[in-house]
Amino acid sequence: MALPRASGILLHPTSLPGPYGIGDLGTEARRFVSFLHKSRQSVWQMLPLGPTGYGNSPYQTYSAFAGNPLLLSLEPLLEEGWLTPGEVEARPAFPPERVDYNAVSTWKMPLLWKSFERFRAGASGERRDELAAFAHRQRAWLDDYALFMALREHHGGAVWTHWERDVAFRAPAALQGWRRKLEQRVQFHMFLQYQFFRQWQALKAECQRHGIQLFGDVPIFVAHDSADVWGHPELFYLDEHGEPTVVAGVPPDYFSETGQRWGNPLYRWEVMAQSGYAWWIERLRTTREIVDIIRLDHFRGFEAYWEVSASEETAVNGRWVKGPGAAFFEALHAALGELPIVAEDLGLITPEVRALQARLGLPGMRVLQFGFSGDPRTNENCPHNYTRDCVVYTGTHDNNTSLGWLHEIEAPDSVQSPETAQAERERALRYLPSDGRQFHWDMVRQALRSVATLAIIPLQDVLGLGSEARMNRPGVAEGNWEWRCLAEQLTDEVAQRLGELTELYGRLPLDEPSEP
Incomplete structure (x- = not known):
């Protein structure tokens, strides 16, 4: 994939400001697009957008296709009369700098239900037809998702393996019966997705008007407690009770001396291959509708992935298992054409992974915080070793902030000794160079001026x-x-400074003139 020389900002929509306890797709999202434009940026990158559950991780969602209803803006629902100003104004005093997910959900979901009831009672024929057309267009995933969420609510949030066996294992008569019994809740979740995709397309259009591309994120694995696994159990390694027999993770690394036991069920790739990877094709087709660039998380897992027995408490005792390799990407290309994919190629990367990436022509990732350790002749994250076909980050969502990294030497999640960590920071200060007083801007400058x-x-x-x-x-x-x-943090002064650096290092949008 050929990318123009450009720059952008990573910010998940939940992190946007606003009075409703969580960032959403409304006014503040549009203001952030305006901030990006003022900053002369070309890209807005975000994390996965799915409906989150326990732990609130966007990498562990109830669906690989659906949008998170907590991101819905209430403003359009007010404008259309599905909510009243009094209902929206009677909100709790949410903390401004943190998302309290439980408080937000407790307040917001009943309001969304009210909006659904009023829509159902008073929507025009045109709007009803629009919802029906959306449901038909997305039926490959939406029917299962809406029923899954309704069933999950009916069962008090229990994991699907704890439901009645007939519906847990999708007996046709049971599915039909429950769909009738929970019809209103099923329709509610379809309505929420209709509203999400409607609001998202409006935001995407706003981005396009300002020359901003949306950079999305597709996790390689899905959560066990999801419509994806419940709807397609044959695609995963599960036992007779529906529980995973093996789970995903990574071996011990920079972040953890016991590795990371993610707990996601692993794919039966040989079964997926029999359908030509149909589930994945539909997933990426849906993703391509909402974003312009796709970060494919844990790319190395398509070459080989770390398999851990479900009975293990950590990821230390695992083994590498071959993934689907080039055949998978060839199937995607045959069905969808060339996809704008960036490979997340961090962690333990072997020559086989690099060969697959090169064969596919996918740009990878470099993280500046990782660039000051080891041998500077061979460290791929050290800026003088970059090639053009990569995306550089000062840090990712898994890293500390640049200032946090500089000052938090004895990080509780690091496997490094304090002495090693201190040596890295000292090398970073010499390399940039930086006196540490505006270290974050020195890191930004280094990323922007790289190749x-x-x-x-x-x-x-x-x-x-x-x-x-x-x-x-x-x-x-x-x-x-x-x-x-x-x-108040998104000031014109900050935008101007970032914009000046963006121009200085040749990353302006191609249609914007650069001054000498």
Whole structure:
């Protein structure tokens, strides 16, 4: 995939500011698009957009296709009369810098139900036809998803393996009976997805008007407690009770001395191949409708993945198992044409992974925070070793912020000794060079001036925030995915400074003139 030399910002929509406890797809999202434009950026990167569950991780969602209803803006529902101003204004005092997911869900989901009831009672024929057309167009995943969510609610949030056996294992008569019994809740979840995709397309159009491309994220694996696994159990390694026999993870690495036991069920790739990878083709077709560029998470897993027995408590005792390889991508290309994919190629990368990536012509990722360790002659994340066909980040959602990384030497999630960590920071200060007073801008400058075709900066680094603004700590179960920015932080001064650096290092949009 050929990318123009450009730059952008990484910010998940949940982290947008606003009064409703969580970022959404409304006014503040449009204001952020305006901030990107003022900053002379070309790309808005975000994390996976699916409906989150326990732990609130966008990498563990109830569907690989659906959007998160908590991201819905209430503003269009107000404008159309499905909600009243009084209902929306009677909101709790949400914390401005953190998402309290339980509080948001407790307040917002009943409001969304009210909007659905009023839509059902008073929507025009045209709007009803629009919803019906959406449901028909997305039926490959939406029918199962809506029923799954209705069943999950009916069973008090229990995992699908704890439901009545006939519906858990999809006996046709049971599915039909439950669909009738839970008809209103099924229709509610279809309505939420209709609203999500409607609002998303409006936001995407706003991005297009400002020359901003949306950079999405597709996790390789899906959650066990999901419509995907319940709807297609034959595609996963499950026992007779529907529980995973083996799960995904990665061996011990920079982030954890016991590895990361993700717990996702693993694919039966040989079964997927028999259908020509139909499930994946539909997944990426849906993704391509909502974003312009796709980050394919854990690319190395398509060459070989780390398999851990479900009985293991950590990821230490696992084994490498061959993935589908080039045949998978050839099937995608045959069905969908060339896809704008960036391979997330971090971690333990073997020559076989590099060969597959080269064969497919996929750009990879480089992380500046990883560039100051080991041998500077061979460290791929060290800027002087970059090639053009990559995307550089100061850090990803799994990293600390740049300032947090500089100052938090004895990080609780690091496998490094304090001495090694300190040596890395000292090398970074010499390399950039930086006196440490504006280290975040020095990191931003280094990323932008590199030869990498695309440079992506987490908003936390643009704003100069510390560890308190970290998005995720791998291996830590609680307190992740909660950070939010404040509207007053997105100043014209910050936009101007980022824009000047963007111009200086030749990353302006091609249709924008550059001054000498």
